[in-house]
Amino acid sequence: MMDAWTAAGWWGDEMLIDEVLPQFDVTRVDVVVVTGAAEDVYRALCDYDMVDLTRDDRLIGALFAMRGLPDRVLQVLGKRPEPAPVTSMRLADLPSEGEWVRLGENPGREFVFGAAGRFWGGPIQWERITPETFAAFGAPGSARIAANLAVHPYSRGRVLLTYETRTAATDNQARRGIHRYWRLLSPFIGIVLRGVLNGVKQRVEKSG
Secondary structure: OOOHHHHOOOOOOOOHHHHHOOOOOEEEEEEEEEEOOHHHHHHHHHHOEHHHHHHHOHHHHHHHHHHOHHHHHHHHOOOOOOOOOOOOOEHHHOOOOEOOEEEEEEOOOEEEEEEEEEOOOOOOEEOOEOHHHHHHOOOOOOEEEEEEEEEEEEEOOEEEEEEEEEEEEOOHHHHHHHHHHHHHHHHHHHHHHHHHHHHHHHHHHHHO
8 A cells, every 4th residue: 555655746756956956066965764753754854953963962063163263263353243143043944035045845845945155265155045046146156055854755654854965056166166175074064964864863753
């Protein structure tokens, strides 16, 4: 007997992220098996606070601190204003306009979010975007990032939870920088992605 997802045509369907950023230069996908109902997993991923991850996991907190070091130097030198501290980052709270924004959602299945700007080779420079300006973004020397968290059918009482991040450069100069950045940092990005996946998994399975 087919389950509801199979009958609904989930297998082989395109993901929203394929519409948001179909062409990209680099990508990474991490996955975890979660024991729980699909609706519970999706609710947990939307409610999961990614800022908690940097507080609870010392390694991930250190990685974020290292990545923000060029910005911190400029702030100390007075060449860049110090931003207000980020106290929470839940997918459910992401705005439709800003630096990191909600790009699309298939409720119960997939949440897509992203940003655009320059984040390699020096201080991070995010642009203010909307889903519409993200699609058309092409500033020289920049790149777009689209990421998704998605729930997939797996077996009775269990689902697959995936986290993918894609990056597309706006020109060849940016593309070269992206590839250098990716070769160096992809393993560390994987640590962050798996940290989020495991955080959601633990929340679902503890509450179950």
